[in-house]
Structure formats: C-alpha cells, structure tokens
Amino acid sequence: MEIIIQPNAETASLIAARVIARVVREKPSAVLGLATGSTPLAMYRELARLHREDGLDFSGVATFNLDEYVGLPPEHPASYHAFMQEHFFRHVNVRPENIHIPDGLAPDIPAFCRSYEEAIRAAGGIDLQVLGIGSDGHIGFNEPSSSLASRTRIKTLTAQTRSDNAANFGSAEKVPIHVITMGVGTIMDARQVLILAFGEKKAEAVAAAVEGPITAMSPASILQMHPVAKCITDEGAAAKLTRTDYYRWVYDRKPGWQKV
Ligand code: F6R
DSSP states (O other): OEEEEOSSHHHHHHHHHHHHHHHHHHOTTOEEEEOOSSTTHHHHHHHHHHHHHHOOOOTTOEEEESEEETTOOTTSTTSHHHHHHHHTGGGSOOOGGGEEOOOTTOSSHHHHHHHHHHHHHHTTOOSEEEEOOOTTSOBTTBOTTOOTTOOSEEEEOOHHHHHHTGGGTSSGGGSOSEEEEOOHHHHHTSSEEEEEEOSGGGHHHHHHHHHSOOBTTBGGGGGGGOTTEEEEEOTTTTTTOSOHHHHHHHHHTOOGGGOO
C-alpha cells in the first residue's frame, strides 16, 4: 500500500481529486466507485471545481456508490442518495442513467444486491474505488467480522458506527440498523483503490489497517492485498503509524512519472 501523509485534509483531498481526474482524463468512460460521509467532502468540492474551471468531463463516467441505509427513501436528507446529489452530482455532468446507488427501499434485498453486482460487472468493473474508513476499521459498511470475500449484501451496523453517524439523524437511536453495502470482495475487485482518513479519531483504525495483521476485525486491512491501493491521510489520522518517516521518504522521492 502506498501511504501519503499530508499536512491537512484539504491538501490530502486535492491529491485524491487529482488521482480521480487523471483516471477520468485517461479513460473518459471510467467507472468510479464512490463513498459518502464527511471524509470525501473536500475531494468532491475539488472535483466540482475541476469540472467548472478545467472542463473535467464526467459525461462518459459511470458511478457506483458503496452503500445506503435500508428503509430510507432517496429524498430523505440523511440518505446517501441525497448526499451524493448535494455534494457531487448536481455540480458535475455525470449522466443520471450512469449513477448507481444501492436502493434502500428494495423490496427484495438479496435480489437487488445480486443485480447491483451484475450492473458493476456489466459496466466493465470499477476502475477506481474511493473509500473512507470507519473508526472501527470498516470500509463501505463492512463492519468488523465481515467476510473478507463478501459481495454486496445487507449488513447490520455496529453501535459505534451508529453513534459516529448520529449527527445526520439527530441521535444514534434514529440511525437505521441495516444497510446495503458493497462487499469487501466487491471493493477488492476494483482496479485501483483510494482510501482517505482524516482526524485523530481515525488514527487507530488506520494503524490497524496499514500496519496490523490482515484480519476481518479490521476489514480495511485487506487492502494490504490490493495491488494498487493508496492511503491518503492527514497528520491526525497518521498519528499512530510507526513507519511514517519511511512513508514520507518514499513520497518525497517518487520518480516524476509516478507523481500526482
Ligand atoms: C460511506 C462509507 C463509510 C464511510 C466511513 C467514514 O459511504 O462507506 O465507510 O466512509 O464510515 O465516514 P466519515 O467519512 O463520515 O468519517
């Protein structure tokens, strides 16, 4: 895994946006896997700016979001459908028919999950998957103990995740218990993965994912097995890593052609 430690979330987000912009410029029909939450907000702002000011064109791009709460209609302000419209889609030119987000109201959830996997396959697979990390080490909503080979399915949130996400709902009790999420195996099939982590609250999860053993108790640790994974953090989220000198040394000495 490539570890990129930045002074703050802003500079880290600019790098993430540049990685995505490069993928989209090299392959205008790129398939992007997208995340919600507070972490990618500045990255989406920068992508919107690149669209507005530099003409970054999303008209051929297809997107697949990681997850959605079961039981929330798309118009619910805390749904990930609403989040994506508000923070990304309404600012760029992704075609509505190319946008895919799990359907929290699907009447037959297993059938929906199979069709989501099939749609990703039919689109040619995900070229670049953006991830945040939960304070408990989850990616997507694959909570600790998730199968590292899992596919899109229903999952039950941990008490910690419901409390972490309480702000959007008013209280932890109001956060839905169930979600639909891409599986760890679905995420691992992406050709490139970008995991972002900001703030000291994520430091333990990042250290476990990057330097700990590969274990279902830290689902993000499976990214150690991914051939093209970048972990971009701010100083706070990097605080519990032990080899930061080496990671900074590597990043500062990248050959020009590898720089973003
Ligand atoms: C969101 C997702 C989650 C979040 C994670 C971090 O689509 O899949 O894994 O990335 O819970 O959330 P924030 O960024 O709000 O700290």
